[in-house]
Structure formats: structure tokens, C-alpha cells
Amino acid sequence: MANKFKNVASFDSASEVMKYMDYLPAGTSDEEKLNYLVKYILVAIIEFSV
Amino acid sequence: MNKEQTEKLYLERCKLFRDAIAFKKPARVPYYANIWTWRWTDAGYTVSEVCNDYEKVKIAMDLFFSKYKVDAVVDSGVRNPFPLVNTLGDSWYDNLGKEKFNCGDKFCFDVEDYDAMKENFVKALWEIGQFKKFPDAKNYTPEQYAKAAKSLQELFEVRDWLVKDLARGKYGCFTGWTPNVVGFELMYNFFRGIKGVSLDLRRNPQKLKEVCLAIDEVVLDPVIQQLRSLPKGYNMEKPYDEFSLMLAHTVLSEKQFGDIYWPAFKKYIDAFAETGKQLFVFSEGNWIRFADFFDEVPKGVVALQVELDDIYEVRKRNKTITLCGGLQNSVMGNGTPQECVEMAKRAIDTLGKDGGFILSENKMCSYPADAKPENVKAVAEFASQYWL
Numbered sequence: 002m003a004n005k006f007k008n009v010a011s012f013d014s015a016s017e018v019m020k021y022m023d024y025l026p027a028g029t030s031d032e033e034k035l036n037y038l039v040k041y042i043l044v045a046i047i048e049f050s051v
Numbered sequence: 052m053n054k055e056q057t058e059k060l061y062l063e064r065c066k067l068f069r070d071a072i073a074f075k076k077p078a079r080v081p082y083y084a085n086i087w088t089w090r091w092t093d094a095g096y097t098v099s100e101v102c103n104d105y106e107k108v109k110i111a112m113d114l115f116f117s118k119y120k121v122d123a124v125v126d127s128g129v130r131n132p133f134p135l136v137n138t139l140g141d142s143w144y145d146n147l148g149k150e151k152f153n154c155g156d157k158f159c160f161d162v163e164d165y166d167a168m169k170e171n172f173v174k175a176l177w178e179i180g181q182f183k184k185f186p187d188a189k190n191y192t193p194e195q196y197a198k199a200a201k202s203l204q205e206l207f208e209v210r211d212w213l214v215k216d217l218a219r220g221k222y223g224c225f226t227g228w229t230p231n232v233v234g235f236e237l238m239y240n241f242f243r244g245i246k247g248v249s250l251d252l253r254r255n256p257q258k259l260k261e262v263c264l265a266i267d268e269v270v271l272d273p274v275i276q277q278l279r280s281l282p283k284g285y286n287m288e289k290p291y292d293e294f295s296l297m298l299a300h301t302v303l304s305e306k307q308f309g310d311i312y313w314p315a316f317k318k319y320i321d322a323f324a325e326t327g328k329q330l331f332v333f334s335e336g337n338w339i340r341f342a343d344f345f346d347e348v349p350k351g352v353v354a355l356q357v358e359l360d361d362i363y364e365v366r367k368r369n370k371t372i373t374l375c376g377g378l379q380n381s382v383m384g385n386g387t388p389q390e391c392v393e394m395a396k397r398a399i400d401t402l403g404k405d406g407g408f409i410l411s412e413n414k415m416c417s418y419p420a421d422a423k424p425e426n427v428k429a430v431a432e433f434a435s436q437y438w439l
Contacts, residue, residue, distance in 0.1 A: 009196045010182070010189045012174040021197030024204055039173055039269075041203040042181045045139050046159055047241050050129035050210060050228060 052223070060223030064122045068225075068290030072329045072373045073351040074406040080399045081290070082410045082434040083375060084121040085356070086427070087130055088152055089416035090114075093424055097149045102133045105209045112213055116222040118424070120431040123225035123290055125333065125415075128213040132206050138199035140185035150418050158244035159184040162251060165258045172265045180242065225289070230296045230333070231274045233315040234266030239299035242266075249302055252311075260311050267315050275322045284327045291354060292328040295319070301336035305343075313344050324352045331375075334358060335414075342368050358413050366402055374402060375409040378430065383412060383422035388429035395430050399437060410434055 006014040019034045029037075044050070052060065063078075070077035091101040094111035101107045112128040131152075136142050144154045159180045160168060167175040182189045191199065218226040238259065239248045251259040274293065286292060297316075300308055323330045331354045339360045345353070346369070354373040357365050362376045377398030383391055395410055402408035410430075416422045 006193050008190050009193055010178065012171075012177040014193055014196075015177065017193035018197045018200070021194045022200065024201050035173075037203065038200055039176065041135075041200045042176055044132060044203060044206070045136050046176075046180060046184055047237075048131050048133075048136055048143060048154075049230075050127055050132050050206060 054220075057220065057223040061219050061225070062287065064223065064225060065287055065290045067122060068354075068409065069285055069287065069329065071403070071406050071409050072291060072331075072354045074373070076405050076439060077403075079436075079438050080403040080408055080410050080434065081122040082431055083290075084119070084124045084416075084427070084431075085412040085414070086115070086121075086124060086416040086422070087126055089418065089421055090128075092150055092419050093118075098152050099148060102131055102144075102152075103137075105129070105134060105205075108209065109213065109217070112226075113217055113221075116218065116224055119427050120435045121224065121427075122434070124218070125226075126228040127210045127226050129206065129209060132202075135202040135206050138202045139181065139188040143184075152417060156244045156246050158242060158247050160242045160247075162243075162247070162255060162258075165255065165262050168262045169258070169265045172262075172269050227289075228294065230294050231271060231319070232296045233271060233312060233319065234263030235312050235315070236296055236299045237266055237270065238263060239302065245302060248299070252302075252307060256307075256311070263311060263315065271315065271319055275319060278322045278326050278328060281326065281328075285329065291331040292323065294331050294333065297332050297334040297338070297355075298336070300334075300338070300341060305340060308341055309344065317344075317347065320348055320353060324349050328352075329354065332356065339365055339368060345369060345372055348372060354409060356411065356413075362398070362413070363401065366407075373407045373409060375411045376413040377402065377408070377410055378412045380412055380414045380416065380421050383416070383426050383430075384420050386423075386426065388423075388425050391426040391430050392433045395433055396437070399434075399439075404439060 006017040009018060015035060015038060018038065019031055022034055025034065025037065064081060067077045067079060067081040071081060088098055090111045091098055094114045096107055096111060101111060108128050131144065133142055143157045144152060160183065164175060164179050167179060214226055218224045239245060243251060248259065300312060303312060320330060329352060333356045335358045337359045338355065338357065348371055350371040354375055357374050357376040362374055365374055378394060382394050398410060399408070412422065
């Protein structure tokens with residue numbers, strides 16, 4: 002099926018983003034991947050290291 | 052030092068903090084360096100050079116530990132991770148130069164976004180907050196976005212190297228910075244900004260409070276759950292169990308603090324008291340007008356950075372919270388090494404003989420004028436030898 006998410010404007014696209022996060026350890030759950038993405042957004046907004 | 056000696060020193064230093072926070076007489080009072088970007092210029096770099104280059108961050112941190120015999124440093128060394136920020140767009144910081152590091156009031160949510168934040172904070176963070184700050188990133192493909200997000204893993208790797216391999220592994224020091232804060236802090240510092248929350252406190256106080264609670268559910272509640280899932284008592288491989296910030300109280304009246312800030316913060320602090328753990332609170336501005344609230348906090352649970360208040364007056368007012376400070380930046384930046392050592396000795400003798408005190412600069416050392424290198428060196432040398 003063609004990718005229905007051409008961009009990441011919608012929060013629903015997070016599930017599509019997760020398919021490309023192969024740099025995380027094998028077995029990382031979708032919940033852990035979402036937590037990772039939320040942390041990424043927070044650090045990018047906050048601009049402080051964690 | 053060999054590996055075993057370095058690890059022994061690290062654990063001894065952690066115990067100094069644990070004892071001080073627990074109001075037990077420590078072997079000596081630990082020196083917690085409140086020294087941040089000062090390290091970069093002290094290493095001969097410009098601020099803008101280091102902000103964008105993790106290798107220079109590492110070199111500056113290594114040089115700092117090799118020169119100054121501190122027991123711990125507040126942040127992990129990176130401070131502002133521009134390589135990560137730039138994967139989505141431009142930084143909020145500007146005027147980067149040799150020493151400057153400026154950022155105005157900032158926000159990424161409007162008051163019109165409150166309903167969405169309340170409804171589903173993570174969704175609002177994704178669809179509104181991040182793209183208000185980084186509008187171009189909205190057009191990333193999922194694959195591009197996933198690639199950009201790898202920068203967080205790179206940041207973790209740098210941080211782990213600084214914390215574990217360098218600070219602990221090479222110098223026996225603690226360094227760390229993973230603040231967990233109440234929702235109002237995030238609203239004040241980043242999401243709505245100082246002007247935004249100040250207006251909302253007057254025009255939409257109930258909605259602001261509800262959004263803060265929604266943020267707490269996502270950000271703070273998991274930390275509380277995690278604390279409760281751990282074995283009771285301290286982890287002696289850390290100087291304290293968690294780190295928090297208290298900055299936003301500066302715009303609140305005592306009544307507003309009691310309504311919108313304290314309930315969440317108290318819930319967080321209670322989790323430490325109930326699990327036998329300790330919390331370090333990095334506070335700025337004046338704290339003493341909120342002292343009544345902290346009378347509820349049991350002895351030995353919280354350590355507090357004292358910035359603008361007279362730390363000796365704070366000690367008279369509160370007997371249960373460990374105070375961190377005692378080194379005035381005005382003296383560290385303008386005085387002689389002898390004057391700085393005398394200042395440190397007075398603080399330790401007056402505040403730290405029976406625990407309850409950690410030596411530190413009262414304000415963040417960001418610029419060269421905040422402290423003379425010879426003064427940091429003299430205080431660190433003195434504190435490391437001043438056994439109680």
C-alpha cells in the first residue's frame with residue numbers, strides 16, 4: 002500500500018515515522034518509539050540537553 | 052589514579068552529597084560547581100564554536116575537570132544541543148559570539164491552543180508546538196523526520212560519554228542534568244513564555260491550570276511512577292535521585308503559587324519522601340517568600356539552590372531543606388583567591404558542619420566575568436581538603 006503520509010504534519014504520521022527508526026535497538030516497542038519521538042520534540046523545543 | 056581509585060573517589064563524593072542532603076555530618080562539604088558555558092571560554096573557545104560541535108564540548112569538559120578539583124558539575128556539558136535543534140530548524144538563541152548566549156522570551160503555543168493541549172497534549176505538541184517553532188519541518192517526509200530524530204540518539208551518546216566515561220570514569224566526578232519539572236515550568240519557560248503565562252494567569256487562569264495538569268500527566272506522572280517502582284532508599288551511585296527546576300515561581304504571587312504550582316510540585320516531592328529518596332531543586336530568583344509551603348517537606352529529602360536570597364537568612368527560616376550556594380559570583384568574579392576561600396570557609400563553618408549544606412556558586416557561571424579561573428581553582432582545592 003502506498004504511503005498515505007506524504008509529510009509529518011499529522012500526529013498520525015508518527016506510526017509511519019517509526020518504521021524508519023531502525024537505529025533503535027531491535028525489539029523497541031511502538032510505545033517506546035513514541036516516547037523517544039516526544040523526547041526529541043521536547044529537547045528541540047526546549048533547547049536544553051537532557 | 053587507576054580505575055579502582057577513580058571509582059572509589061566517585062562513590063565517596065556521592066556519599067558526601069547524600070549525607071549533606073540527609074543532614075548527617077559529611078566527611079567534608081561537597082563543592083557542586085554551578086559552572087556552565089564559562090567552561091567553554093575558559094577552554095579558549097567561543098560560545099558559538101562549542102554550541103555546534105559536540106567534540107569541542109567534550110574537550111572543554113575534559114579540560115575543566117583536569118584543572119578544577121570540583122566534586123560535581125550541574126549540567127552534563129552539552130547545555131544547548133544545537134546539532135539536534137538544527138535538524139528541525141533554527142534555534143531560539145541568537146547573537147552567538149565569543150561570549151554571548153542570548154535568548155528572548157519564547158513560546159510555541161498560543162492561548163487558542165489550550166483546548167487542544169488539554170485534550171491530547173502529545174498530539175498538540177506534535178501538530179502545533181513543534182511546527183510553530185519549526186514550520187518547515189512540517190513538510191518532512193516520515194523517513195526524513197525519522198532520520199532527523201536520530202540526532203537524539205547522538206546526543207544521548209555524547210551525554211553518556213561525558214557522564215560515564217569522562218566525569219565518572221576519568222575524574223571520579225558526578226555530572227548530570229535531566230530535569231523533571233511541573234507543567235507550569237514548561238509553560239513559563241518554553242510553551243507560552245513569560246509574557247504568555249503572565250497574561251494567562253489573569254485572563255485564563257482556570258484553562259492554564261488545566262493545561263498544566265495535562266502536561267503533568269505526560270511529563271511528571273511517569274517519573275513519579277518510576278520512583279515508586281524502584282527499591283526504597285538511595286541509589287548510592289548518584290549524589291541525589293532526581294533533579295528539578297524551580298524558575299517560574301518568580302512571576303507568581305504566593306496565592307497563585309499555592310494554586311497552580313505547589314500541588315503538582317508537592318505531589319512530586321511527596322514521592323521522594325515516601326520512597327526514601329532525595330531531590331535536588333535548581334532554583335533561581337527569590338525563594339524565601341514561598342518558604343511557608345516548604346515547611347511541609349520532611350527533613351533530608353530536598354536540596355535547594357539558593358540564588359538571590361541571603362543563604363544565611365534562608366537557613367534561619369528553614370531548618371529541613373539542604374541549601375546549596377554560599378559562593379557569591381560577584382566575589383568569584385572580582386575577588387582574590389584568598390577572599391573566595393574565606394567566603395567558602397565562612398559558608399561551610401556556618402551552614403555545613405552538621406550537614407544540610409552544599410557549596411556552590413549562587414548564580415550560573417556563564418561568562419568569563421562570572422568567576423576568575425584562579426578563584427575556582429582555589430575554592431575547589433580548599434573544599435577538597437577541608438575535612439569536618
